[in-house]
Amino acid sequence: MTESQDSILCVDDDNDVLELLQFTLGTHHVVHTTTSAIDAIRRLETTKKFAVVIADMNMPEMDGIHFLAKVRTLCPKTTRMLLTGFVELDAAVRAVNQGGIFRFLTKPFEDHELRSSVDDAVEQFQLVTAEQVLLEQTLRGTVIALTNVLGAAVPAALERASRLKTLADKLATATGFPAKHRWAIDVAAMLSQIGAMCLPTDLAEKFYRGADLTARESELVAEMPTLIAETLGPIPRLEKVRAILHLMYESSDGIDSTDWVRKAAEILRVAHDFDVTETRSGDSESPAFSLARMLSRRDDYDAKVLSALAQIHGGSESIEVVSVRPRDLRPGMVIARDVCNHRSQLILARGFVLSTTLTARLRHYPADQLPETVQVLVTA
Numbered sequence: 001m002t003e004s005q006d007s008i009l010c011v012d013d014d015n016d017v018l019e020l021l022q023f024t025l026g027t028h029h030v031v032h033t034t035t036s037a038i039d040a041i042r043r044l045e046t047t048k049k050f051a052v053v054i055a056d057m058n059m060p061e062m063d064g065i066h067f068l069a070k071v072r073t074l075c076p077k078t079t080r081m082l083l084t085g086f087v088e089l090d091a092a093v094r095a096v097n098q099g100g101i102f103r104f105l106t107k108p109f110e111d112h113e114l115r116s117s118v119d120d121a122v123e124q125f126q127l128v129t130a131e132q133v134l135l136e137q138t139l140r141g142t143v144i145a146l147t148n149v150l151g152a153a154v155p156a157a158l159e160r161a162s163r164l165k166t167l168a169d170k171l172a173t174a175t176g177f178p179a180k181h182r183w184a185i186d187v188a189a190m191l192s193q194i195g196a197m198c199l200p201t202d203l204a205e206k207f208y209r210g211a212d213l214t215a216r217e218s219e220l221v222a223e224m225p226t227l228i229a230e231t232l233g234p235i236p237r238l239e240k241v242r243a244i245l246h247l248m249y250e251s252s253d254g255i256d257s258t259d260w261v262r263k264a265a266e267i268l269r270v271a272h273d274f275d276v277t278e279t280r281s282g283d284s285e286s287p288a289f290s291l292a293r294m295l296s297r298r299d300d301y302d303a304k305v306l307s308a309l310a311q312i313h314g315g316s317e318s319i320e321v322v323s324v325r326p327r328d329l330r331p332g333m334v335i336a337r338d339v340c341n342h343r344s345q346l347i348l349a350r351g352f353v354l355s356t357t358l359t360a361r362l363r364h365y366p367a368d369q370l371p372e373t374v375q376v377l378v379t380a
Helices: 015-025 036-048 066-072 089-099 111-153 153-173 181-193 195-196 201-210 215-222 224-232 241-250 257-283 287-295 303-313 356-363
Strands: 007-011 031-032 050-055 079-083 101-104 319-324 346-348 372-379
Touching: 007 036, 007 101, 007 153, 015 031, 015 111, 031 356, 036 050, 050 066, 050 089, 050 111, 066 079, 066 111, 079 111, 079 181, 101 111, 101 287, 111 153, 153 181, 153 195, 153 303, 181 241, 181 257, 195 224, 195 372, 201 215, 215 224, 215 257, 224 241, 241 303, 257 287, 257 303, 287 303
Parallel strands: 007 031, 007 050, 050 079, 079 101
Antiparallel strands: 319 372
């Protein structure tokens, strides 16, 4: 057996008891001992590889119940056992509730009873960890299977999902997103386009090409978040991923989510919208201009994530807002603020990229029906 599978940590301020535990258990297990609860906590923080922790009830630095409660927080899968000369009902209740005690060991103990109890504790640890490994492998296999089907049905959808995963990973790093939750962003990114499998083939092709859609086609595309939720609903352990995708596509109303789930959704929303903007603009614009279009709608995004995107894709090109006269507008400029005519009717919405044809039309628009200046985003 390896240390990570069956190492036992024994904590007692009595060296004689520790020597007895070492002698009795050492033939079948790797036994570590310490007389200090504080030292034991340091070891657990460093290794977190103990299958079982045995602690004495009465220790000078910290009693066994409080110590095992800390062990429960640090290493929730580790089996915890309490060694005591007697067990009062109140102490037993506190030990179970606070420390999640697997079993009490009453002193003096018989060798065979001690070995049997510790063997049961090790088996409990192995069952818990084996179940987690099985669930993780099952989940990983399910995600791979779904993405394989997506790639076969709608290759462009899988390509977008892969790009989202790459960009979201960069944004997560840049914004200091917790490493322990990064898996959820990766899985959410890869499953973010799974609803495309329910779209007609020709519509999916148009959508991922960035082509203009009819009103009915737009309605079908708008149903993708619902299709994603229905597809992922029956799969266990994807609750957080489903919440992330819901927050990414929809409003947060009615969603009970932790702070990191919301941050993950903000990261994916920025990555998704940037990819969509890049797709629609094609090769005619640099990433800086795609970024500029998003900056013109900065209120729609988390400021920290958008700033990270600017660092990643802004490159050496800086974007600034300038005011120009309508006759000085040029193709490629991005409208920074809505442009209305003298009747307050919208002519150009913020984020719109001026084309050659539209620029020419604006130059011939009656001057008295346009504002004196138009705010646009340009590269410095």
